[in-house]
Amino acid sequence: MQQREKVDLLNYERSFSYNTFLKYTNPFFSMMTELDVTPLYRYHKKGHKFNMLVNYCVWKTINQMSCFHYRIEKDGLFFYNDLTISIVFNTKKEQIAFGLITAVNFEDFEKQYEEKRRSIFESGESDLSPDEGVIWTSSFPWISLKSVTTIYDTNITIPQIAWDKMVKKGFKCKMNFLIAVHHSLMDGKDVGEFFINLQQEINRLKI
DSSP states (O other): OOOEEEOOTTSOTTHHHHHHHHTSSSOEEEEEEEEEOHHHHHHHHTTOOHHHHHHHHHHHHHHTOGGGGEEEETTEEEEESSOEEEEEEEOTTSOEEEEEEOOSSHHHHHHHHHHHHHHHHHHOOOOOOSSSOEEEEEEOTTSOOSOOOOOOOTTOOOOEEEEOOOEEETTEEEEEEEEEEETTTOOHHHHHHHHHHHHHHHHHOOO
16 A cells, blocks of 8 residues: 555645546546657666656656646545556557556566566456556557546546657657546646656666
8 A cells, every 4th residue: 555645634735626627527637748758768778668667767757746746536636655557568469457566676577567468468457556656657559649538537637658669750759648637636737747748757767
């Protein structure tokens, strides 16, 4: 179980937005943008799994942004100190299953990723989070996308991040990233900062 703290809504800086958007039938919004993943492709050519590299950068970026740590649950608003990441893996029966990774550094993340990838491929069993201190990611590497509609459950406020096929444009490798979040917990400015921070994390990754 991830450590969490209950938030005092009277002192929550987003109390007005929280209460306003909580009443909406669909309080979620999503944004998509193109990022430069050339540094990740270079490391992939050296033997690292490309999807692992993307997930690592997403996981590290989100853990550094406090707005992504809030969750609306049945008994109130909570702040999770650390976030795990739930990654989609393929199984040998050509289905999908989910694997959780909790790491302390890149080496640990890569090791856990490979262990999960192999075990889930054989077993086909998902590794589900016992709480909401997690982020959901998914990749769609077959085609480039112009827009995406994600699934929603108003009882779950876990952020969803997805990306499509990497394409080469000149000397650069580009890829579209989509994120879906609950409007009670963050605004477009926060999502914009996420994309900026993710690009910076990709650029400064050193293995």
